[in-house]
């Protein structure tokens with residue numbers, strides 16, 4: 001199949017693009033490089049540098065049959081500081097893409113949604129039928145994009161799947177040995193932050209040590225980016241005209257901040273210095289996904305361990321060398 005990967009020069013999009021190519025698909029990447037890197041686009045993909053608004057129609061018209069839509073702004077704090085930027089980038093650009101798809105007649109789409117749509121959960125693990133009550137503009141834009149997908153499925157016969165990721169981690173090694181990994185700037189995710197402390201020797205901060213969890217630190221649900229990519233291939237095959245399916249992607253169990261630091265210590269062999277500081281406002285004690293629905297319907301489950309995530313992220317860091 002000939003597929004468009006929006007945001008394919010970013011972390012997750014580049015890994016999924018590499019997996020799609022490995023599975024025999026033809027891949028076109030559209031990315032404005034606002035947070036992506038041209039050298040992250042996998043060999044074998046065609047690459048157009050541009051925005052969804054300006055370039056989606058032109059790329060779609062070149063024989064595209066399906067879209068995997070990753071392009072977005074994804075920093076919670078920035079979304080609180082600059083909400084209009086997030087509504088424009090995440091909802092406005094998605095609507096521009098959907099309209100271009102409708103005009104050209106491409107009606108299959110897999111969308112990157114997020115755990116942030118749920119906000120403060122009433123219980124764990126979180127299921128897809130739980131209410132969406134986002135606590136920041138980033139999550140709200142993703143709920144709105146999900147709503148638009150439901151409408152485009154109902155009104156225009158789109159076949160859509162939204163995947164709600166919890167904490168994505170690790171790096172992916174393609175068959176040619178090349179690594180694809182995470183290089184956000186600023187980096188707000190835990191595993192690359194801990195690994196950066198291992199490299200620089202800088203003390204890392206643990207936000208809150210008095211949560212109602214076994215070791216007092218927050219628990220999150222991490223999944224390996226290679227597992228995540230496999231879920232996208234299954235979702236692509238599962239898109240059906242007129243339907244919009246929503247699936248959580250997590251492991252069903254979580255790890256505490258202390259457990260993550262400990263695994264990173266073992267993987268790097270470095271003493272990672274950390275200090276407990278005040279809680280951050282808005283952090284929940286435990287955020288864990290139920291992935292029972294995607295397991296039952298698409299046969300997917302998270303197979304790779306926390307150790308594999310840390311080890312692969314570390315291998316990616318080492319392969320890139322000093323920055």
Ligand SMILES: NC(=O)c1ccc[n+]([C@@H]2O[C@H](COP(=O)([O-])OP(=O)(O)OC[C@H]3O[C@@H](n4cnc5c(N)ncnc54)[C@H](O)[C@@H]3O)[C@@H](O)[C@H]2O)c1
Pocket residue numbers: 006007008009010011012013030031032033034035036037050051052053069070071072073074089093112113114115164165166167168169184
């Ligand atoms: N990383 C995570 O843990 C996580 C968790 C939940 C959801 N998500 C979602 O997954 C998707 C990918 O996240 P990521 O971590 O790979 O982010 P990323 O910043 O690495 O990748 C996003 C890519 O989209 C591109 N882009 C942004 N706006 C664009 C536009 N208007 N036109 C063209 N290109 C544009 C950027 O240049 C970048 O390459 C996002 O939609 C994000 O909301 C990520």
